[in-house]
Amino acid sequence: MATWADVRRLALALPATTEGTAWGSPAWKVRDRTFVWERPLRRADLEHLGDAAPDGPVLGAAVADEGVKRALVADDPAVYLTTPHFDGYAAVLVRLDAIDAGELAELVTDAWLVKAPRKLAREHLAGG
Numbered sequence: 001m002a003t004w005a006d007v008r009r010l011a012l013a014l015p016a017t018t019e020g021t022a023w024g025s026p027a028w029k030v031r032d033r034t035f036v037w038e039r040p041l042r043r044a045d046l047e048h049l050g051d052a053a054p055d056g057p058v059l060g061a062a063v064a065d066e067g068v069k070r071a072l073v074a075d076d077p078a079v080y081l082t083t084p085h086f087d088g089y090a091a092v093l094v095r096l097d098a099i100d101a102g103e104l105a106e107l108v109t110d111a112w113l114v115k116a117p118r119k120l121a122r123e124h125l126a127g128g
Contacts, residue, residue: 001097002104004038007059010108011036015124017112028108033115035062036108039093045083054081056097061111063090079103090114
C-alpha cells in the first residue's frame with residue numbers, strides 16, 4: 001500500500017521537481033508542469049463511478065497518451081481508473097492504497113518523463 005509520503009519521496013528524487021499545489025491539492029511539478037497530484041473525487045466523479053468509487057486517496061498522473069491510460073485501466077482496474085472529466089486528457093487516476101511500491105515508482109517516473117523538457121529527460125535517462 002502506497003502513501004503520500006511515498007509519492008513525495010519518489011517525485012522529489014527526480015531532477016528539477018518541486019512540490020506545490022494544483023487545483024488546491026498537493027502536486028509535484030517538473031519545471032512548472034504538473035506530473036502527479038492528489039485528485040480528490042468530485043461529485044460528478046462519484047456519480048459516474050457509483051459503487052466502484054474508491055474510498056481511499058486518489059493520485060492523478062500524467063501519461064503519454066490516452067492509449068496508455070486506456071491500457072492501464074483495462075489491465076488493472078483495481079488500481080487504475082478514469083472519469084469523464086479526463087476524457088481527451090492524457091492522465092490516469094490511481095487508487096493510492098491499491099498500488100504497490102514498485103509500480104508507483106514506475107508510474108511517477110513515467111509521468112515525470114512525459115512532462116519533463118526533452119533535454120532534462122534525456123540527461124536523466126543517461127544517468128546524468
